[in-house]
Amino acid sequence: MGEARISRQASEGPRRVLFPLALAQFICSFAGSNMNVMINDISRDLDTTVEGVQVAITVFLLVMAALMIPGGKLTDRYGRKRCLLAGLLIYGLGALLSAVSPGLGVLILGNSILEGVGTALLIPPVYILTTLLFTETASRARAFGAIMAFGGVGAAAGPLIGGLITSVLGWRAAFVFQALVIVLIIFLSREIKDPLPPDPTSPFDVRGAILSAVGLVLVVSGILAAKTDLWLMLALLVAGALVLTWFFGWIRARERAGEEPLLSTSLFRDRTSNLGLVTQNVQWLVLMGTSFTVAAYLQVVRGYDAIQTGVIFTAATLGLLATSLMAERLAERRSQRTLIVTGFAVTVAGIVLLLALVGGSPSPWAFAPGLLLIGLGIGLMLTPSVNIVQSAFGEDRQGEISGLSRSVSNLGSSLGTAIAGTILVAGLTTHAYAAAMLTLAAFALLGLSTALFLGPGPR
Structure with a gap:
């Protein structure tokens, strides 16, 4: 009976069910990168430094990573939709608090803590509900492809959207925008029905x-x-x-x-899943590390404003969107291992271009070819990595593996911002920029080496 209801819901309105879930992933990824183009504006307004803004961004990503596994477990106890809505409400409160913050401390409380906690509660239900509501392999692959595309575009387009809002209305309006999107997601989520009842006796x-x-x-x-x-x-x-x-x-x-x-050790006994988790971590480490490094360099060293910085990042957004939208078609023709290996290879080539062209040209458009390749590479491998990990376990393990998967990815995001940002803010010069990008290239090569040991995976 439960399976029939799931299939009926998926067939009657898959887009109505999927859109709010994908939009939730979009806004959380957007929040992790849009502040990168507000570095100068926030620093001046709140009387802080580049390092202060970096700490706020990193703490947000870290809170997500640290609480994602507990967030996944809570879905069994309180229900997936209930956790989704609770996370959205906490996130929205954090966005509004950030919009009126008088100093860095309140900004960290609103953006880094409350938004981080809200994300840790709402993201695991997104992936668990997708797995439960889309039971066929093809429909599940399409659903994951859409969610990862929204997430990747949110991270890549964060600087552009954030830059536009900041230039026109100010950086505080970017947090009001997030709160409005949260209201929209809550409204659209009324169509979602939790396919499994909560179990109040589930231990935590x-x-x-x-x-x-x-x-x-x-x-x-x-x-x-x-x-x-x-x-x-x-x-x-x-x-x-x-x-x-x-x-x-x-x-x-x-x-x-x-x-x-909290987390069963049996989750780490699947070799393919373990390798997939490593590739997830490295993908987000490289994406968020590149985003922070390039955005900080453009604003602090070259003096570009938020909108100019955001426009330059359009290249990465277009590349990521293009390969994300092709994910289903590519998966039909190539194994997931091939897509991940190719994605890392293209990403490494993009970082090399960023180093080669930017060093020899003062033009801001020298960033475009490298960012485009990085976007193409990341978009190519986001969905296959998630699908490999999620598909390695049955429905009874989706709460655990979803929390672990999202925790690993968000840990990668926080590490990317922390590692690259630490190198960069230590000395905002051309050499610091090159050192940060070379470090990210080394991690991308690590991801490529790991992907070579993956099995072909399900198509």
Whole structure:
């Protein structure tokens, strides 16, 4: 009966069900990149620095990564649609608070904390509902393709949309825009029916949630500390590694005792899924790292305003949109492994172009070829990586794997901003820009090497 209802809902109005889910992914990805073009405006208005804005962006991405796994588990206990709506409301409140923030502290509370918590609650239901509502392989692939396209375009178009809004209405209006989109998603979500009832008796591993969150926060904080104190960086990284080790020991102990942990260790026993998670992490690390590095360089070093910076990023948006929209057609002709390998190769070529052309030309359009290739490469592999991971497990594991998958991706986003941003703000010069981009190229090559070990995966 449940399967019949799912199929009927998917057949009666797949676009009505899918659109709010894809739009939710869009606005969360948009929030992670649109602040990149507001660096100068926010710094002047709130009397802060480039480093302060970088911290706000990184903390937002980090909160998402740290809470995504607990957010995925809560969907079993309270229901997928209920968590989706709760996340949207918290996110909207954070956006409104950010819009009226008098200083960096309130901005971090609204944008980094509340929007981060809201995203961690609403994103896992997006992927779980998609998996449950679209049961056929072809329809599920199309649905994931649409969601990842919206997410990728949100991240790539964030600088352009944010730049337009900032130039015309001011940077605060960009947060009002986010709140309005949240209202629209809540309105459209009334069409969504949760295919599975919530289970109030489902256990929730509080200690595991705390340990995983603290461990991730310490690791990323260590990277941020690299530019000021190497000993502090080392201490935070070691502490983070110890806490994460404690976390894995804790969940294994719960499993041996017959209790349900926050995250089952069996999720890490699938080799293909593990490799897919690595490629997801690296994709978002490169995309968000490039976005922050190029945007900061354009504004701080070359003196471009928000709209000029956003227009330059149009090349990446167009490239990502083009390959994302072709995802279904490409998946019918090529294996998912081939698409991911090709995507990384094209991305590396884009970074090389960014280094070669920008260094030899003062023109802002020297950024366009490299950004276009990066957009094409990232768009080519976003959907295959997600599909490989999600399809490795049955419906009973979708809550866990969805939370893990989104956590890994958002951890990549926060690491990309933290690593590239730390290198860049340490000395905003041509050499710092080159060093940051070379670091991102090294990570892209790591992703390419990992993808070579993937199996062909389902088409």
